[in-house]
Amino acid sequence: MTDDRRLLRELVDAHGQTFAEEAGIPLKDTPQPLYRLLVLAHLLSARIRGSIAVDSARELYQAGLRDPRRMADAGWQERVDALGRGGYRRYDERTATQLGDAAELLTDRWGGDLRRLREEADGDVAELRRLLREFPGIGPAGADIFLREVQRVWPEVAPYLDDKALSGARRLGLPEDPERLAGLAEGIEPAALAAALVRASLDKEVAEDSLRRAA
Numbered sequence: 611m612t613d614d615r616r617l618l619r620e621l622v623d624a625h626g627q628t629f630a631e632e633a634g635i636p637l638k639d640t641p642q643p644l645y646r647l648l649v650l651a652h653l654l655s656a657r658i659r660g661s662i663a664v665d666s667a668r669e670l671y672q673a674g675l676r677d678p679r680r681m682a683d684a685g686w687q688e689r690v691d692a693l694g695r696g697g698y699r700r701y702d703e704r705t706a707t708q709l710g711d712a713a714e715l716l717t718d719r720w721g722g723d724l725r726r727l728r729e730e731a732d733g734d735v736a737e738l739r740r741l742l743r744e745f746p747g748i749g750p751a752g753a754d755i756f757l758r759e760v761q762r763v764w765p766e767v768a769p770y771l772d773d774k775a776l777s778g779a780r781r782l783g784l785p786e787d788p789e790r791l792a793g794l795a796e797g798i799e800p801a802a803l804a805a806a807l808v809r810a811s812l813d814k815e816v817a818e819d820s821l822r823r824a825a
Contacts, residue, residue, distance in 0.1 A: 613824065614784055614794050618803070620823035621782065622795075625809045625816050626802035629654060630759050633664045634671075639763040642677050644724040645716070647759055648745070649681075649709065655752035656701050660812065666696025670709075678722045681713035708747030715745060733766050758808070762801035769800040771807065778807035781817045 630637045635646045649670060653663035673692040675681045681689070689706035698705065720726040731738035735757070742753040754772040761768040769792040771779075776786045785791055795803045810817040 617782060617784065617820060617824040618791075618795050618798060621810060621816075621820040622798050622802050622806045624806075624820060624823065626799075626806040628759055628762070628801050628805045629660070629664065629755070630762075633667045635667075637759065637762055639725065641723045641725070644760070644763075645677055645722070646671065648712075648716075648724060648742075648748070648756060651752045651756035651759070652709065652712070652745070652747045653698065653705070654755050655747075655749060656698075656705070658698065658700060662697040666693050666698035669693065669696040675709075678713035678716040682710055682717060684710070686710065705747065712745040712747060728764060735767055735770070738767070758804040759801055761804070762799070769795075769803070771804055774811055775804045775807040778809070778811035778817070781810055781814070782807075782820065 628637075629650060630647055633646075633650050635643055635650065637643050637647060646667070650663065650667045653666050654660060656663070669692045670681075670689070673684075673688065675684055675689065675692065686706050689709055690702050693699070693702040693705060716722055716724070720730075727741050728738065731741055739753045739757060742748050742756055743750065745752075748756070751774075754774065757767050757770045758772060758775065761770045769788065771788040771791060776788070776791075779786050779791055785794070791803075792800070810820065
């Protein structure tokens with residue numbers, strides 16, 4: 611095992627929890643977990659602490675807003691209140707509107723099932739990313755977050771290492787070429803790899819801890 615491979619293994623072993631796992635989403639290729647992941651990606655894409663986005667995703671779930679129909683049918687204030695309980699106050703009003711609009715789009719166009727969006731993309735990851743960006747509130751960052759996480763259950767997406775993940779590789783002194791990184795990470799689950807690299811990008815201590823472990 612080369613030094614870079616050892617470093618990647620240490621990084622993922624210690625910091626490879628996906629953001630879906632952190633939010634309590636048992637990710638499967640079924641409508642409700644996929645929808646919960648879309649909501650989480652929406653919340654994480656704002657300029658707000660990741661822990662607040664995760665807490666807010668949990669609050670929406672606990673309020674019963676677990677699928678696009680329930681999200682769309684909920685009152686705007688109900689969505690605002692759930693976001694507020696999670697600490698998502700800076701963007702709560704705009705985000706509450708976007709969540710309602712996105713839920714309606716998903717219901718009307720894809721029958722509330724993101725697997726139909728996947729079918730429309732027909733294995734083309736760039737097209738999948740484009741379709742995700744049609745949801746209000748899902749920009750480039752939100753689409754990347756969703757794809758980093760969903761590669762666990764949509765294998766055609768893997769390995770998905772976006773600019774945020776590659777910035778983590780740069781901080782660790784690892785190659786920034788996705789193909790080289792994927793080669794070094796042979797045997798490591800791609801979603802866990804992407805999550806760990808993003809955590810290294812967001813938190814200098816994660817990178818320093820992994821470098822110590824691999825030394």
